[in-house]
Amino acid sequence: MTVLEDAVAAVGVSKHFGATTALSGVTMRIAPGETHALVGRNGAGKSTLVSLLTGLQRPDEGEIRFGDAWRGRVACVFQRSTIIPSLSVAENLFLNRQAGRGPIRWGALRRRAGELLAEYDVGVDPAALAGELDVEQRQLVEIARALSQGARFIILDEPTARLDGPAIERLFARMRSLSASGVTMLFISHHLQEVFAVCDTVTVLRDARWVLTRPVADIGHDELVAAMTGEAAGLAGATDRRPADAAAPAVLELSGLGLHGAYEPLDLRIRAGEIVGVTGSGSSGKVSLAETVGGLRRASAGTVQVGGEPVGTGVPAALAAGIGLVPQDRHREGLVPLLSVAENATLPIAGELGPAGVIVPARRRAIAEELIRRYDIRAEGPGAPVASLSGGNAQKVVLARALSTRPRVLVLINPTAGVDVRSKESLLGAVRAAADAGTGVLMVSDELDDLRHCDRVLVMFHGRVTAELQAGWSDTDVVAAVEGVSA
Incomplete structure (x- = not known):
């Protein structure tokens, strides 16, 4: 054979x-x-x-x-x-092979492109701009x-x-x-x-x-999900965290909130002290949802309210309303690398660091030292460049800054991505402490270990909330919902 x-x-x-x-x-x-x-x-x-x-x-x-x-x-x-959006379809199809020797024959190039597109049943004009x-x-x-x-x-x-x-x-x-x-x-x-x-x-x-x-x-579906997670169906995913008070007032309310092309209008209420997780694949819309609540994106429909009051558009409005944000990319959106740990950690509360908008260095240093102690930030001191920190400690600075305003709502996007186990435990401990003090938390994450700390988990699929899992879910439940199959 x-x-x-x-x-x-x-x-x-x-x-x-x-x-x-x-x-x-x-x-x-x-x-x-x-x-x-x-x-x-x-x-x-x-x-x-x-x-x-x-x-x-x-x-x-x-x-x-x-x-x-x-x-x-x-x-x-x-x-x-x-x-390449600035080139035509034909140019993209034959990039770096538009012609042999001599000048490009544009008419012949477009004819060749048309024949190729027809062969593979692609209904596109070869002369069209690819960016369109x-x-x-x-x-x-x-x-x-x-x-x-x-x-x-x-x-x-x-x-x-x-x-x-x-x-x-x-x-x-x-x-x-x-x-x-x-x-x-x-x-x-x-x-x-x-x-x-x-x-x-x-x-x-x-x-x-x-x-x-x-x-x-x-x-089968179950066997495939189990192979991905290393867990058989039915294993609990809960932690020993005390459940949120069911009678607590809502601190965050989303009403018909939607963003065209990212996620469909949805409603969500988060109570004081409640941690709500959101997960899904890269195309689910989960990150766009968190960025809308945090002020990084403008909603195309619906409203955001904190404590019953509408929140305006943009990051300053979100901060003023009591929303703290840990963004997805700490390097591009979460830190100013040329500034110190103290300067980064206290940016949102600069107005509290001295009279008439003048920062008193001793005041900033004292607050920064307290944040470093509280969030276990391993740095040489408040004056150390934030760029000198490890990934986990840099992420702690971003979280410390978000919590420095004592927010009513904390929005987290993949808060433990790329950090070591010890830093992950420290970060999640700080989030639990904030919730225990009454902060409502919206945590978007791909990590099952993060989601275990949530009172409930919403699963998004292609822009829609398709499942809501209460505490006690198994890894299989979450993965199956994320992948769009039944567990």
Whole structure:
């Protein structure tokens, strides 16, 4: 019997970034012509494996192998488009290969582009400006470009993250057609129902390690979710935190709050002392929701109220209303790297640091020292540059600043991302203490350990709240809801 060679294989690959192990001894084999799913929670190692398959990184151990028919014929369609918006569709399709020798013949280029688009059933004008295309059209142009370059192994990295239902179905129809023609695909998605809809085989990574590879037809939803989480159904996810007072007044009320293109109008009430978690995939709208409440985005519909009073637009209005925010990107949005720990931590309360708007250095230093002590910030002192801190301690400074105003509402976006275990415990302890003192907390997070501290967890899927889980949920409950399948 003849055994077909693998189209692509990663064999015992490991990759380290400093002290962090991104992949550890992972093996994955992809058969010719199959659509192979790669799934795992955030941080499982999926992106690192893709970087090895595409040649962007070299493995520290192990090797990447390609069959003769697939070597040099690899393309990746990333979640973030690589289309150049200022060029035409035709120019994007034939980027760096517009012509051989001599000047570009624009008419011939557009005709070639039209023929290519027609071949792959992409209804786009080749002369149109690429920046005017919608998300689905840009993605199809990228796929057509890859195929026109002779790609026979295509990596689709979260291809449905920004598509609506009908567009997803059209993408799947094209994927099935490509598979029938012999194109091999690696499909990466957070939505497990899509794996069952369009893939032949699935590989699961967890904590940088290979967990299983199985034909999709031979694995059920529950088993796949359990493989991703390392937990069987029914394990409790609660902590020993005292539940919020059900009779406490609402401190945050969202009424019909919506943002066009990000999330649909929703209602939400958070009581004093209550911690409400929000989770979902990257396309769920969860981060946009938190940024709207925190003043970073302007809602297209609905209202935000704190203590029964409407909140204006923008960060100053949110601060004045009593909303503290820990943003998603501490480096770009949370810290001023050239300023000290004391200056960063006390920015929102500068008016309290001296008379007539004049900051008294001793007053600022005293408050900063108290914040450093309270939030266990490991720094040489209040005057240390915030840029000199570790990631966990920098995040503590961002949280300390958000809490320095004694907010009625605290909004957190992935508050423990990229921090070590000790810093995570310290950060979450500070959040619990704020809630125990009466602050209402809206915590957006991808981390199950963060969500365990919540009184309830809302799950968003493609811009809508699709589930509300009370305390006592299991990891399986959350992951299944995030992935859009039944546990």
